[in-house]
Amino acid sequence: MILPRILARKHEEVDAARSQVPLAELGARVADLAPCRPFRVRLKECAARGTAVIAEVKKGSPSKGVIRADFDPVAIAGAYERGGAACLSVLTDRDFFFGELAYLGMIRNAVALPLLRKDFIVDAYQLHEARVAGADAVLLIAAALDGGQLADFSYLAAELGLEVLLEIHDEEELRRALETPAALIGVNNRNLSTFVTDLRISERLLPLIPPQRLRVTESGIHDRLDIERLKDAGADAFLIGESLMRETDIEAKLKSLID
Ligand SMILES: O=C(O)c1ccccc1NCC(=O)[C@H](O)[C@H](O)COP(=O)(O)O
Numbered sequence: 001m002i003l004p005r006i007l008a009r010k011h012e013e014v015d016a017a018r019s020q021v022p023l024a025e026l027g028a029r030v031a032d033l034a035p036c037r038p039f040r041v042r043l044k045e046c047a048a049r050g051t052a053v054i055a056e057v058k059k060g061s062p063s064k065g066v067i068r069a070d071f072d073p074v075a076i077a078g079a080y081e082r083g084g085a086a087c088l089s090v091l092t093d094r095d096f097f098f099g100e101l102a103y104l105g106m107i108r109n110a111v112a113l114p115l116l117r118k119d120f121i122v123d124a125y126q127l128h129e130a131r132v133a134g135a136d137a138v139l140l141i142a143a144a145l146d147g148g149q150l151a152d153f154s155y156l157a158a159e160l161g162l163e164v165l166l167e168i169h170d171e172e173e174l175r176r177a178l179e180t181p182a183a184l185i186g187v188n189n190r191n192l193s194t195f196v197t198d199l200r201i202s203e204r205l206l207p208l209i210p211p212q213r214l215r216v217t218e219s220g221i222h223d224r225l226d227i228e229r230l231k232d233a234g235a236d237a238f239l240i241g242e243s244l245m246r247e248t249d250i251e252a253k254l255k256s257l258i259d
Pocket residue numbers: 002056058061062063064188190192195197218219220221239240241242243
């Protein structure tokens with residue numbers, strides 16, 4: 001099972017980071033930061049105009065290994081912006097996804113889009129870290145956190161100015177998600193144990209999410225037909241990584257997905 005391994009590694013990373021930069025020091029840096037870019041508002045605007053895509057900067061994954069060998073995160077982010085992405089998701093996990101926390105700052109300086117820190121949050125420290133590194137939003141994964149942590153991290157994120165995308169994969173996780181104030185709920189079509197993606201997960205769960213919450217569908221989205229199918233199921237926004245990252249012309253592929 002990959003998720004417990006990833007989470008165990010995250011705790012080690014947090015301990016190491018905290019010994020380098022104590023939480024109090026990180027917290028003091030937050031006070032000097034510019035406000036976050038509005039993630040949910042941007043998704044809503046793009047959804048109202050057509051198709052809101054959260055395009056993911058993803059070099060590789062535990063299931064596929066390296067997906068894009070010629071990986072230039074800033075160039076990819078620029079192509080996503082020109083291609084019409086609503087927001088960007090930036091993988092910052094190093095050991096399993098070949099990401100870097102520093103990509104957030106590099107990309108923030110190069111594009112105007114709101115940025116999601118895509119990682120496995122297990123500790124409040126990582127929320128401060130995300131804000132200081134340049135994120136506007138963070139992913140919280142219901143499969144990785146209990147109800148108390150989901151609520152606590154959601155409130156702390158809001159205090160820091162960060163928005164939350166709360167990810168679920170089944171009805172029990174959705175029940176816990178709806179007990180939090182998360183305005184953005186993501187249905188991950190990927191089973192994190194088997195890695196299998198199945199769009200029927202979104203077709204089953206999206207209609208159960210109240211329309212006041214913005215409904216994001218994540219993973220395994222390849223073409224315009226998938227997007228139409230998921231819109232019919234109630235999706236407001238689409239988080240897409242691999243099918244973009246495998247293209248030579250990322251900008252053209254994104255335009256074809258948006259319409
Ligand atoms: O991508 C994986 O293999 C993976 C494995 C274990 C945990 C999470 C994983 N992916 C994270 C994601 O949720 C995706 O990067 C994201 O939804 C985009 O998915 P895709 O379009 O299928 O690359």
